Amino acid sequence: MKLLFLACLSPKTGNYTTAERIRSHIESAGHSCELRDVADFHSPSDLAHLVSQNPPFEGALAIHLFKAGRLLLDLRLPFGVIFGGTDINEDVKDEQKRVVMEQVLLKARFAVAFTEKLKEEAEFVLVSPDSKIYVQPQGIQTEVAEQFCWTEFLRSSEWHSKNLHNILIIIGPKVDPALTAEVEAVVKRATGVFLAQERSQQELHAAMKRCYAVVNSSVSEGMSAAILEAMDLRVPVLARNIPGNAAVVKHGVTGLLFSSPQEFVHQSQRLLSDQELRERVVRSGKLYVEEHHSVKQERETYQRLVDKLHKAQFLA
Known part of the structure; x- marks a missing residue:
């Protein structure tokens, strides 16, 4: 499956490392996953040419419902979304953003929250079928550089x-x-x-x-x-x-x-x-x-969820 993955990709930030880690999980299952920065696109129409290239994308994934998920609303692709802290902590306070986030969540095939608390808050402030939101904490694996000086x-x-x-x-x-x-x-x-x-x-x-x-x-x-x-x-x-x-x-x-x-x-x-x-x-x-915060468990979860998108393309 050829998958488009949208996220905020400022270098050497938490969003960047999280997106790269999830991308590697998806590709380890044999899928193709192209990671793109949301800053490169301003509207769904900006994505249209990219999505329809040959071979076309067959599904999509986005981190942040408003920042990235909104760009997928008008595209005919099955997609999933991952909640960012900004979604629930900040963006829901803006009524226009909240309405867009509800539309994204309703159209998404699945959503991922990092904690049970985040899932509960999302279900409280956004219209969503309860069964659509999965909880998967971030997987953590550290690696220390051999040489470093203060x-x-x-x-x-x-x-x-x-x-x-x-x-x-x-x-x-x-x-x-x-x-x-x-x-x-x-x-x-x-x-x-x-x-x-x-x-x-x-x-x-x-x-x-x-x-x-x-x-x-x-x-x-x-x-x-x-x-x-x-x-x-x-x-x-x-x-x-x-x-x-x-x-x-x-x-x-x-x-x-x-x-x-x-x-x-x-x-x-x-x-x-x-x-x-x-x-x-x-x-x-x-x-x-x-x-x-097992990386193995995180990998298995995202591979299972991407399989939902894979099956959805045949049902569309």
Whole structure:
């Protein structure tokens, strides 16, 4: 089966690595899967020529119901969709976007949510047959680069030079220009806080492995692969207490949650001073990922769902 896969593909982002991993699952079953960036298309008509090329696409898959799924509405292809955190956390607040998302969900042959909570919220805010939404957590598999050096970040600073553990390094691509400018301005005024450009996944895992803890301060998450990767690497996690994070971080067991800057400092100090707590969250986090985020299970789920699209093309 020749499958079109639409997703937001900013390099070295969570969306990109998730899409690549799912694409590999599909192709390992013998299908052809062409991954394309939603930024290349502005309307369903933009996709028409691509879809009808010879040989034509026989089905489609999309991550994010609004950002990507809307582009498939007018195409005569059986398709499935994968919920992104933005869908339920942000886009449903916009009535026009919500209506489009309902249309996408009704037309889709299946939908995938990363957590039971996300599925419940989707069924509550969007019109959808309950049996259409499947739950499949992200599969996690980490790989650490053999060579990695922090030298470029350890510039002279009175605060962190006394204890090199006391630094905060923010790593990632500059996706949102306005937010990037705001963060850069704050960092310039801070001591011991550094910005680093995006790295390959293996280098990022190497960076995590050398840290005392990984912090997720996001105010909107579907399922943070960075949190799960940290757990898999046996690195403690400090995460903002929002539904997407709380779905994978059980406070005091698989990580620590915070709701304010003051609470973040408090939980960080707990982690630094309580070795038993640190060992417990590391051990429990690793076990949680092994039990609930199997790449093998993820592969089997997507291969089974793509088979639904394969059969649907003969019924259309």
